[in-house]
Amino acid sequence: MPSDLGLVTGFQCVSCGREYPPDGALYTCPSCGLDGILDTRYDYDAVRRLLTRDRLEADSRHSHWRYLPLLPISERARLPLLPVGWTPIHDMTPLAQQFGLRAVYLKDEGRNPTASLKDRASSVGVVKAVQRGSSEITCASTGNAASSLAGQAVQMGLRAYIFLPAKVSESKLAQILIYGATVFKVRGTYEDAFRISMAAAERWGWYNRNSGINPILVEGKKTAGLEIAEQLRWEPPDVVVVPVGDGCTLAGIYKGLREMNLLGLTSRTPRVIGVQAAGASPIEKAFRTGTTMRAEPSQTIADGIAVGMPRNWRKALNAVRESGGTFVTVSDDEILDAMRMLARVTGIWGEPAAVACVAALAHLVERGDIGRSDRVLLMITGTGLKDIPSTLRAAGGALEIDPSLEAVERIMAREPHLAARRDK
Numbered sequence: 001m002p003s004d005l006g007l008v009t010g011f012q013c014v015s016c017g018r019e020y021p022p023d024g025a026l027y028t029c030p031s032c033g034l035d036g037i038l039d040t041r042y043d044y045d046a047v048r049r050l051l052t053r054d055r056l057e058a059d060s061r062h063s064h065w066r067y068l069p070l071l072p073i074s075e076r077a078r079l080p081l082l083p084v085g086w087t088p089i090h091d092m093t094p095l096a097q098q099f100g101l102r103a104v105y106l107k108d109e110g111r112n113p114t115a116s117l118k119d120r121a122s123s124v125g126v127v128k129a130v131q132r133g134s135s136e137i138t139c140a141s142t143g144n145a146a147s148s149l150a151g152q153a154v155q156m157g158l159r160a161y162i163f164l165p166a167k168v169s170e171s172k173l174a175q176i177l178i179y180g181a182t183v184f185k186v187r188g189t190y191e192d193a194f195r196i197s198m199a200a201a202e203r204w205g206w207y208n209r210n211s212g213i214n215p216i217l218v219e220g221k222k223t224a225g226l227e228i229a230e231q232l233r234w235e236p237p238d239v240v241v242v243p244v245g246d247g248c249t250l251a252g253i254y255k256g257l258r259e260m261n262l263l264g265l266t267s268r269t270p271r272v273i274g275v276q277a278a279g280a281s282p283i284e285k286a287f288r289t290g291t292t293m294r295a296e297p298s299q300t301i302a303d304g305i306a307v308g309m310p311r312n313w314r315k316a317l318n319a320v321r322e323s324g325g326t327f328v329t330v331s332d333d334e335i336l337d338a339m340r341m342l343a344r345v346t347g348i349w350g351e352p353a354a355v356a357c358v359a360a361l362a363h364l365v366e367r368g369d370i371g372r373s374d375r376v377l378l379m380i381t382g383t384g385l386k387d388i389p390s391t392l393r394a395a396g397g398a399l400e401i402d403p404s405l406e407a408v409e410r411i412m413a414r415e416p417h418l419a420a421r422r423d424k
């Protein structure tokens with residue numbers, strides 16, 4: 001049977017365990033409904049023959065398409081032109097010293113075409129939409145999924161219909177609009193936007209990029225995990241720290257790390273640690289109390305992880321438990337401090353959601369969840385350019401002066417620390 005899904009053998013519900021063949025156009029498990037998130041399964045024997053260390057090292061595609069046999073996409077599919085993924089991993093000695101750790105790596109997802117990790121999922125989504133004969137695609141988003149979808153859709157000639165909550169960052173809105181997407185700004189919450197986007201997809205037959213419920217989309221996110229293993233020369237770190245909203249990113253990265261181990265390309269799988277904002281932490285609470293996830297209102301400046309009703313909580317919890325990791329929360333003030341510190345120590349400017357994992361480091365070391373001998377990788381999931389107001393809050397203001405050298409002299413005399421810096 002010819003399939004546009006490559007080496008996919010089927011889908012399995014993470015709730016009830018039921019398995020489904022690869023031919024249906026499924027989003028969630030028909031018997032569990034929205035709670036029945038599906039996991040994509042592959043013919044790993046076939047993948048193992050295609051993805052060997054030698055083949056990968058000889059592959060000149062510096063994008064996540066080098067892992068095509070592990071994506072639900074057939075070989076001949078048309079792909080977007082701008083390369084997605086293969087973002088740099090930086091070994092940051094100053095951070096390792098600051099926290100007393102063996103190594104701290106940053107994976108800079110801000111280097112993707114639309115400057116966040118979401119391009120990994122959106123790029124897979126637009127390829128699939130075209131393969132399925134759609135010319136329209138939709139999603140609801142707090143920002144990055146939408147700006148990424150809009151930027152990936154244009155490359156494939158697709159029209160994107162975006163549903164945003166009333167509260168959306170201006171930079172992200174600008175990004176979505178400049179790509180020419182049709183934007184519905186819903187007078188309501190993210191939940192309202194999500195519900196309407198789902199209904200509209202059904203009503204007009206648009207392809208649905210809501211990665212929480214589309215098992216094909218989340219596969220794109222796992223390529224970050226595949227890259228971590230390969231880029232660190234098959235010696236994955238001990239710990240990978242990931243900011244968590246809906247949970248797909250963490251679950252995806254863990255799946256990628258697991259698959260590298262399953263294929264025999266690495267000898268172990270890192271612990272994965274999820275970071276939530278204190279004002280939007282339903283998954284952390286479920287983990288800590290050992291209960292099922294309860295939705296809550298979300299209140300945080302980190303809009304990328306401001307999810308009060310995560311769809312992928314079960315996958316994220318499983319990944320953290322299975323890997324021996326943990327969850328932690330950080331306050332908005334800690335996030336702003338981390339944003340400033342990271343920029344000043346490393347030169348990398350992350351958005352609030354992205355630097356949440358930097359903010360978490362101090363807690364994790366203090367709690368003993370990360371030890372001195374650990375090599376730790378932090379996922380910097382999006383660029384600080386996406387949130388100018390938070391950046392200005394973290395950074396402080398400029399020194400405003402009249403247009404004369406004397407004005408500068410007065411300030412330099414009044415602020416001895418500025419003069420001291422000049423003397424160095």
Ligand SMILES: *Cc1c(COP(=O)(O)O)cnc(C)c1O
Pocket residue numbers: 116117118144145243244245246247248249250304305307351353354381382
């Ligand atoms: C979406 C996003 C996350 C979290 O991903 P989830 O799959 O929602 O858990 C983290 N950081 C940024 C910048 C994001 O846009």
